[in-house]
Amino acid sequence: MSYLDDVSPGHGALPPRAAFTSDARSLCLDGDWQFHLSPSPADAPAGFELDSFDATDWPTLPVPSNWQMHGHGQPAYTNHLYPFPVDPPYVPSDNPTGDYRVEFSVPWDGPTVLRFEGIDSCGRVWLNGVELGVTRGSRLPVEFDVTGVLKARNLLAVRVHQWSSGSYLEDQDMWWLSGIFRSVTVLERPVGGVPDFFLRASYDHVAGTGRVEVETDANAVLSIPELGIDAPVGQPIDVGLVEPWTAETPRLYDGVLATDTERVPVRIGFRTVSIEDGLLKVNGRRILLKGVNRHEHHPDLGRAVPYVLAREDVLLMKRHNINAVRTSHYPPDPRFLDLCDELGLWVVDECDLETHGFTEVGWERNPSDDPQWTSAYLDRMSRMVERDKNHPSVILWSLGNESHTGRNLAEMASWTRQRDDTRPVHYEGDYDCAYVDVYSRMYMTHAEVEEIGQAQGMPFILCEYAHAMGNGPGGLLEYRDLFEKYPRCQGGFVWEWIDHGIRQQDANGREFFAYGGDFGELIHDGSFVIDGLVFPDRTPSPGLVEYAKVIEPVRIDGRRVTNHYDFRTLAHLDFDWILEEDGQERAAGTLDLPTVHPGQSTDLPFPELPATAKESWLTIRAHTREDTPWAAKGHVVAWGQVNVTPRPATTTRPARPFDHTPGTLLGIPVEEPRLDLWRAPTENDRPENERAWRDAGLHRLQHRVVSDETTGMSRVVRTRVAPPARAQGMAVTYTWTASDAAVHLNVTIEPEGEWPVLPRLGLRMALPGGYDQVEWFGLGPNEAYADSRTSARVGRFRKSVDDLQTPYVFPQENGNRADTRWLELTDNGTGLRIEGAFDFTARRWTTEDLDKAAHTHELEPGHWIHLNLDIAQNGLGSASCGPGVLPKYQLHARKTAIELTFRQVTPALPG
Template sequence: MDLETFAPGSGRLEPRAALRSDAPALDLNGLWRFRLSPVADVPDDFARPGFDDSAWAELPVPAHWPLHGHGAPAYTNVSYPFPVDPPHVPDENPTGDYRRAFDLPDGWSGGRLRFEGVDSFARVWLNGHELGFSTGSRLPVEFDAGPWLRPGRNVLAVRVHQWSAASYLEDQDMWWLPGIFRDVTLTRSAADVFVHASHDGRLSFEAAEGRLSIPELGVRDLEPGVEITVGAEPWTAETPRLYEAVLTMPYETVRLRVGFRTVSIQDGVLLANGRPLLLKGVNRHEFHPLHGRAVPYETMREDVLLMKRHNVNAVRTSHYPPHPDFLDLCDELGLWVVDECDLETHGFGQVGWRRNPTDDPRWAEALLDRMRRMVERDKNHPSVIMWSLGNEAGVGRNLAVMADWTRERDPSRPLHYEGDWSCANTDVYSRMYASHAEVEAIGRGEEDPLDDPELDARRRAMPFLQCEYAHAMGNGPGGLAEYQELFERHPRLAGGFVWEWIDHGLAHPRHEYAYGGDYGEPLHDANFVIDGLVFPDRTPSPGLLDLKKVFEPVRFEFGDGVLRVLNRYDFRDLAHLAFRAVVEADGTPVAEFPLEVPPAGGEIELPALPPAEGTAGEHWLTVRAVLATDQPWAPAGHELAWTQTPLAPPAPPAPEPTRLPATPESRDGRLVLGGGEFDARTGRLLSLFGLDVEGPRLDLYRAPTDNDRYGGLDRQWRGLGLRRLTHRVDGVETGDGLTVRVRVAPAATDLGMRVAYTWTATSDDTLNLTVDVEPDGEWPGPIPRLGVHLTLPGEIAHVTWYGRGPGEAYPDTGMAARVGRWTATIDDLQTPYVYPQENGHRADVRWAEFGGPTGTPGFKVAGDPVFGLTARRWSTAELAAARHRPDLVAGDRVHLHLDLAQQGIGTATCGPGTLPRYDLHPAPATLRLRFTPA
């Protein structure tokens, strides 16, 4: 069968550029007739024009049939969901037959049938005549329809097989979703053009015929192959200047937008328009929770707008060329793009790379075909600055075939490929998930040498980029700021692309969002597809907010009465920004004023900023850089950068009269101290200012994050028994307060923590707690958290706190959290990760006030100096057991965690774990808290 052929297709026309033409065209999107068969070997009589399809279902095109009730999705990251026996595929091969009748307008002659994307093997008939077949799911293909078109009614029939030999080339980390998922068009356009436009104004083009005009630049009827120089403004992602061009041909007129820019490499530095370029990027799969890879235009635009608003300047199109409209948006709004070929053979790594297509000459034509179709389609986009040969496809001779052709066809763009660290066929040195230490070594040019001295010298002269880093799965990623500092310090480091843009959670009636295994797949990779910076509905995660902070185009440094403003743009000044400052006392604004910053940045004097007279508390100065006027991607006032610095503290308040510590009173088996009531035997707190409470108890465990689980830390913690601690009271002592001595330890080990809870009070409206912790035994590694846990009545519904916020923060995350006064409901404190896990921790809290409906007692807790705050309506055990958001059901208690410290987050789902400075190792520690009634 052709399904198992090495050939990429038959009957196809030569690939050409995606262009806007005035030639007549028919949009064939819409409802098609559809039939799904479980096997490939079914009669093709459906292709006859007179075939009766009235009993068939209707299916929208573009779409994936598993998302419309025909079969089910399946997710794997690396593993092929069929035996690795190339080029063979299983007999059980879901096969979709499509039919579409359309009327040809009067006078129509000739034309091409263009399919922008079909997964994975398509055979096409027009009016009963077979036009040919094609593979390469994320690439366009055209067939000559002219000889077979008829006046009036025409019937287009397409058979799509989910599995084919080509499936071995498409083992990307994503849902397996077959179908005609991009646009289908009948067009009479046959134009092709390749415009060459350099940042210094040089302009020429390649085309079989036609004349090029750019009226804005005074260019009229430029002939193919003739180079001229014009006074054009260069295109960059920061200043995406485009010029409308018109190619006039005998039978059609083509319009395209031209951007003048140059990409080069000099002395190991990646340059754009002759200046160093730092990529602040993300990897972007095409995904929509309802439509899979059939992403609507409005959603593509939303993606680009979100990226721009969060200081992202670059996209790697992992791991295939996107819909051409997405690249148009990158041209228009400004993003640097690494355009990646539709090639990945990752699953061959599980069989020792035996028979890997990348090194099998029988596959050379198919691999080259994919590269040609990408380059020809996307060659006119100024946003595309680099071609990528593919992803995780091992090494082999066919990479050279692809690279050699591409260099000859388009020498203006460097080549990228990460899978061969020798970089034999690339122009940049690319890696995935290299640690901070290794990135620094590479930046210094001190990486481990290759065995081949010539290749080693060649690689050392290349720029370095991390095509994937900071795996954004669940809570995280950690370590972003440290990576960015390295990228900015070493010129050789060209930046990188965070993995990845979006959680691939499919909308699900029971789970809310589904991941691998939720459709009964026998082989799957669970929630590894939930690894994005935005949730499936494109709500930014805390990780994206942190990334925005790390990618800021403006940096601030405070000196003695001065503010240094540093321009981190690569190509533009700061004239489009406005700068504003505010002084706050304990989160309340007490002074606001604008700052006059020169376009180049520099040092400016700050006005006198003593703490405002009569205002107590901490004083902070916050400086913000916002858009001064509307931009195509954000309105005026949109914040791009900010910083804070503490000011001199106000004069201390007059000391209160000295009070003797209160002595606990015994009442009916309880000890009463300040606003607290305690069990006289165990010293356990029972009531706090009239609230029924349980705890506090030392807590060492957290519901594991994805990084904890995949990186192995949670396995260690479970092995230690940290989720099943026992608490033994060794003593209850009264005097000037109450001291409860407890040994906290899990079963089956001699390790533990000795804890002293010391309560004191000087009046009825205060209660002070000091928690002294002493490790017992030699602990083998870091622990998840160190703090206390108590529960409150469910009526407690909201909290106001002064500390960092408004979002969550952990030791190596939370760069987006700033010091201020914040208010939220208990429910709103939760970060709704698709896969439930530790979340919602507010850091460096000075005080927090809890309350409920009118009449419900409330209280305030203050730190000496700070604490970490987490509050939720389910326990850590319930959170750890949940697999989907709906599994979390609010109980009748609020679980409050007041932490001294937590373990860092890291990026160990894929990449390095937590940096050593963010590890939480057991050590003597003290947590001090002060409780007062609200």
């Protein structure tokens, strides 16, 4: 059997150990390496590992990188389908094979190891022509002892195969990308140094004291100057009163673990994780996980994510109130966990394991229950645990993802508990909870979550929920309410953090982000890889803005504020307020709050407000009092609104004879409003609703004028709107009247026959493209839909038509602004004002154009602004991989009406 088909972890590697730096010397080998790609192992050049081999004509490839991202082969995406026959442990003979060579020298003699942080999927390593070994486990570190092999000048050669037996364990819903994609380092290992260590720093929440215990084979001393500690290791060290580490207050104490020959800096966070009374607790308190799943992805570099962008990920999460990360579905670059320690995130550290593709064969021959794979499973778990055991941010070990169940997973759980009894074990696939410590499921409905919450048992976590694919997810608020209602339901992790789009350009140089199928893959899962809260370039999506609002740690409800932090008071926040009348500021001020502890509420101490006549809203904000490591002073953490003066009733005005010029409205060329029921389906519409909508013909309605009569004061147009080949229809009456330089439109809609849930219900019109400056009073500034509108506030907002668009990688319905009182579209100050109660979207392309496009660059701006004025739209849900729209947010056909007033807008006079 070839080593590619061997199910063992590999051979030649040193035992796994913690990731740490020290004052011992090291040499980073990152940079340009010589590289050659062959279509198969049989075609790979023999003897390339030898110094005598002539590789002068080989191109270079940066390390770390994925070779497909640098023009060698093509990326390929599948969610769970293996792109090769399911015939474990065998892989195809057509197996792209990359050969790497690099020369280096080190300025020391003595014990030395060579460390790879990640090789996808299988690497065979030589130094100076001597084979060091073979490694599998792509997203896990491996070290080789090179002490007796080093010379003054060294040649390192690595043969990397895209496919190996390990590929069966790495079916993780992401681009299949290959190569040495994490750093490579040569490390001096001093005699008498620190070979490895396990630092356990616990916290007694009753006494407020900490304890440190260091497990190591070294004769070492631990010093923590800030705590006055300088003591030999081997026995627990009581350190007295300490500030505990939490995700909200990530207090780290700098220390040094030292021997006579090596000094290792350590950052110590005192915290204790426990399960008590059926609850997951840290430092004696129940925690609520407001988390995301995070893949490592970069639109240009694949999985070789630079540290600066990993840091940006954490900063963005913190700024959007996220407090937890599940490292789906493999351990991240170790530096990411350093950031979580430093900046404060709870981490579920997940093993490099997923065998999801075996679902296609009924889980037959699934490695999870096959004893020949046991050593590979245990190797992957031990390499993660040993690498990451000293991180206070890691509070749960996860065995992997979507690998069904079986003896090998149970063995992993048992080994992990024996190695580390300070953290519980997680795995969603153990439905019976036979070998896990928390109950975990994914994509459960709200009703299912409530049922679980009402029962007794283990802590419950949604390891994946609220699928953030395209426009959505909807229903986040209802999940939050369940997490807060039932103590056992301790939150979860939205799927997922980032869209895995790959930046491309078309023949005309227009940029877009590619997804599955765009590289000619024969088997792919399309845009299912585009399912993040941030776009591929890490721009926050409306879904992230909504999530941030829903999970605010401070709840401002009316004139009352509640502290939803788990550990800290509100003393680090300032509160201010602003009173706006018809969207214009009338007054503002600050608020002084008493101490508000976690879980407590208090009334906000408002001054007397000035009287207002028009609709008025009071907005209260909580923002950071000082600069923090993750945000500047003044960063808004939470906000709320109070309606001070309701919207005045509409005043009836005398009508005048109706004078209509076809094709114009108040002198502006327009396509007149008419009924519209269609929206370009969202990714969450596609699984459940889109087919029903198309079957009902909602995308191709036909309009028949029944009558059109003008009688002095009004024009009444009666129509029937219906899809071809169907009997159902809508009786629609448009009644136009005029008064005081305004035109009024009343539209009544009465359904006939049976209709499915509707995408939208409202009017569609168009006006010339120059009227592209938009101002409105209503919800904003971001888009809002029936079940995703918590983050929208009432105010007056301005944007261009172009800025109203949300550039979802896969084009779909977007940009809806809700609860609009009035809207103006202008060209150099001249234009049209529309008053009423409606939602609106405004675009330079039609809904049909949006529906037809597969990528954003395919949307060609036209000469018209296409405007929808809606009574309502259907909710969003998350049916792309989860529950659909909750019943209360579904849009059903019903008898209804909409009233609008159109006025001219003219430029304001100077002065």
